[in-house]
Amino acid sequence: MGYTVAVVGATGAVGTRMIQQLEQSTLPIDKVRLLSSSRSAGKVLKYKGQDVTVELTTEDSFEGVDIALFSAGGSVSAKFAPYAVKAGAVVVDNTSYFRQNPDVPLVVPEVNAHALDAHNGIIACPNCSTIQMMVALEPVRQKWGLSRIIVSTYQAVSGAGQSAINETLREIKEVVNDGVEPKDVHADILPCGGDKKHFPIAFNALAQIDVFTDNDYTYEEMKMTNETKKIMEEPDLPVSATCVRVPVLFSHSEAVYIETKEVAPIEEVKATIAAFPGAVLEDDVANQVYPQAANAVGKRETFVGRIRKDLDVENGIHMWVVSDNLLKGAAWNSVQIAETLHERGLVHPTKELKFELK
Template sequence: MSYNVAIVGATGAVGQQMIKMLEKSSLPVKTLKLLASKRSVGKTFLFKDQTIAVEETTENSFDGVDIALFSAGGKTSEKFAPYAVKAGAVVIDNTSHYRQNPNVPLIVPEVNAHALKNHKGIIACPNCSTIQMMMALEPIRQEWGLERIIVSTYQAVSGAGAKAIEETQKQLKQVLNEETPVKEVGATILPSGGDKKHYPIAFNALPQIDLFTDNDYTYEEMKMTKETKKIMEDETIKVSATCVRIPVLTAHSESVYIETKEIADINAVKQAISDFPGTILEDDPSEQIYPQAINAVGKTETFVGRIRKDLDVDNGIHMWVVSDNLLKGAAWNSVQIAESLHQQGLVHATKELLFELI
């Protein structure tokens, strides 16, 4: 059993990592198809020892495809994922478009792979900032339960795509090499490509990721709230987030505060995190050991440290969670979903076509 796999958005920051993660993965790949917009047609990339040319994504791109990994923005998923499903493929979508659809499982394989079994052709990969938080908190939830989460993020610019990386580097060079005042460097992308105003990220911290919603939280913040409840299958968990972009290229960091249902021993919490697959404990203040963004780049694991009791609240715990937002936060988690589908024998066309999606 091996699969014809397609990547939609193959030239983007996440798409490029999907190629690498498929090479690393145990998933048996028969053929790989690289799809992107018209202007990328003709570009070639190496997969294992094969040179593969990029093709344009069209309604007919998915004939014979078994697994289609989407990471080209919500609009592309909305437009093309239904055609992939109709052609018999299983779609693993890395955009936010289908995440809250009740027919679409939202999956972090270490946490809720069981929820794949009723898929109807589309599976969603959660937001990067949610995934790494789930990897740190699921081992705690399993043993002591989770009452509430307050999280402040320190997110890398690569989450906004390859152009945001270029813009950040350009701004920093202008300030450092040409002594341009930081308020005068140009900004055209961050905080959000789709919003009206753009601000420099060089030597700055921007408390806006994605657009604002009606309740004065951003969509990014509301993703962390809604996706946590869906993945952990518990609508009662209280989650409020503050999502902030900082001048880091890759790897998100998070300051996470939780209250458990039952009071937990802090050493037992560390042990549970250490035992959880894909999560690595880095926690020794006496040796200044704690997770750092620059150490997480290129790794597929989630790193957790600075674990300590709240000073006043018996069931309160603080921690620092770091992971590569392009890998576990996107490409690796998507590929892991494909692996899990394969292992569970779930790579098959859906019996109930979701025609309303088209």
């Protein structure tokens, strides 16, 4: 009586962690099917100690699948997610392709699980950098309201996939072992595979994640702006981001500045965040306790600290928000959405197909 769960993009940095999160999940799972492109099909991965052969993703891959987790790039989701829905599966899509589609809920379960109730077969998992900020800010928004957000990110290279992790390690070894100057290291992938030029990330900081849009912000920055508005259901909330890649492999950090509608006493802000599901308060500067990327790796929670009043603006608050971008930022949030769908009785075939079959 359990589910058949498919993972599309099973061999990637997020896909392999989706498998781990499914292994640890409370979902009743009968069978896991692993799907990929032709490049990885035929590989053998483990699920709960059993060999599972990776299959090629086709339009016909989803017969008998109840839940399909997609993390193989926007074009794969665009092509195959509608076929999965047509075959009766509920899709949790970790790419940006459907996130702004009005027929698709964009969900961080702690924040807006209610949005799942109206799903049409596809649920979008937000961008990694957005998710952890939502976990930190939603408790503040609920209690005092938010009137603006400014965020600067310190993002791990794993957000750009396994190939970016490999590139970063190769570059760093060239610098520390071979004495190459960071500026002279060759790069093929970062700051983003889809753009023309590539720059070293070893001992560098790249103020570009994803390609640039017409307004001189990057898509990554606009994802933080637009996804925040949709998840919080606050279309007029001002949100501006600067998204920066740093030479960290796992876990994103964020310097977040907010202004609240009502003045929020800092000790109450700390207590309110500490009490919010999925958030962990790490804030005791007298004992040098604050969130660190290295400590968040492998954990599902979002860690929040350095919470302090702005020095001049009465309703201004600064904080430091850290989470494993591959877990809460992707694999765990996706599996958590699936768990929440199950708990709410929402894992069922969709009657009317609202998405184009390509």
